[in-house]
Amino acid sequence: MMHVNQATTGAPGRPLVSYRTLWRQTPQSFRIGLVILLLHVIIAATGPFWAPYGFSQMGAGIPLSGMSWAHPFGIDQLGRDVFSRVVHGAHIVILLSISAAALGLLVGAVLGLLSGYVGGWLDNLLQRLLEALISIPFLVLALIAIASAGPDLSGNPILVVLVVALVYAPRIARIARAAAMDIATRDYVTVARLRGESAWSIMRRELLPNATGVLLVEFALRAGYAPVLIGSLGFLGFGLRPPTPEWGLMISENRALIIITPITVLGPGLALASLVVGLNLFTEGLARILGRTVRLGNQ
């Protein structure tokens, strides 16, 4: 946990500790991660206004030309500026990843807390169902869910969000359930129960606030791998549709050009990898601030 220095009292209305002191106390990984994330968010928010070319604008330069000042990531087969496409894609990747992780967190947390606190047959039933969902490798589950949705919905961003949330929810539920079972043994929960509070009220007022730290780290971890999962779906041809400038899809489209202009693949790759590095560092730092351990990885 972070130690807040109570001695440094400031003028009334100002925080007890200056923000600079708080910032200095955060782990280095958190700070570096946050800076990388902020850069990505700024590019995502402002990119569409200053990107030199449109994301599907052809004739931006000589097709298949390499790195230059005018076109830092080269030009693809269709004559589109890859750098502009990467910049235009940033908000798509970030928005979809955050929505997917948030939806997965919502569903997973409700199921997990319910299952862990209520217990009994409900817990047993949910556990078997979630266990079965986890037993299907996450990419395979995502692929059959997309196949199930059919051709009319394929390439729909909402479908991608729903599918990623479906893959994440059982995994988040498992963490939330363990947290709920741990918190349920605490005295304050017993006291609340003796006060005659309902199960729903205990879940909302006792379990949820005390599980926030665990759930926050879990959210950050999942949001960090959502770009990879969305990219993998795009790469395999089951995610977003061209000409959407989603980074995984761009890597897949330009893969055949890697012999001629490697930068058309490495550019989107750099964007994707740096976003995930930032999110991973941020998650690791956040976990340390909240006094938790997190195992980074795509499982």
Add this chain to the structure above:
Amino acid sequence: MPVLRLIAGRILLSLLTLLIVSLIVFAVLEILPGDVATRILGRDATPEALDLLRAKLGLNDPAPLRYLHWLGGLLSGDLGQSLASSRQVGEILAPRIYNTVLLSAYAFLLYLPLTVLPALVQAIRRDRPVDHGLSVVTLVLLSMPDFLLGTILLFTFVVLVPVLPAISLVDHSSSALDYLRAMTLPAFTLAIVMAVYAVRMLRDNLIEILDSEYIRMAELKGLSARRVLLRHALPNALVPTLNVTALNLAYLVGGVVVVERVFSYPGFGSLLVDSLQLRDLPVIETTVMFAALVYVGANLIADIAAVLLNPRLRTA
């Protein structure tokens, strides 16, 4: 015998999980999409073609009956016929699984040194530039999607330093050397992805153990640094990473789907992607069930091993 009962319980639970997986797979692929025949043939299909396909797939029966029929087929080894090539599903699947098993074994072989060597170097040179440098490398690799890593390896060893083939086409007539060459890049990709996950944990374990009293004791007894590290610290640091290795096996089942695609390696992962594109339902269902079977089996073995290795669990 409590141990036997515990193990029997785990086995029953695994079978139950697989049964539920089969229900999910059937529901997702055959009930949720509505009319499966239209889904496979597209909306422009003639009514005759649709009727023919419905009869072939037995779609005219009620759903529960179709499920039982399908499950019965899976259990008795009658996996049905592919829609795309009208060959038996088992006949299509077997060589693909063989290729993927070979690839996975190769990847695991590479995984061990790729995990142990960097972690050892980091633990010996802890908090030195080498340690920090390797930490940054593992973090970057950990954050890199497997399809990007594969593509970069492909570019490096096929285009820049042309030592390996770009496309990994092999079948049972290929020679052992061809197989080895075809599998090297995909195996390295899978091994690196698995290893970076374990390296970080092994490094921390090693450093913790090197600080412990029994290691100090071993050093005081006058054992060489090398012997202390390799015979006393490493084996103890490896035990907790067994759990990660089980998780890595689970990753492998899904990871091959992308990595085989990158290298056009004819394994079970690329079969799944191909059959999804062709909407070849019998093949899709069987490959998904196979993936779940491997996952559940690996977890079961890890559970049983944990029970057998841990005396405290044995009496519980």
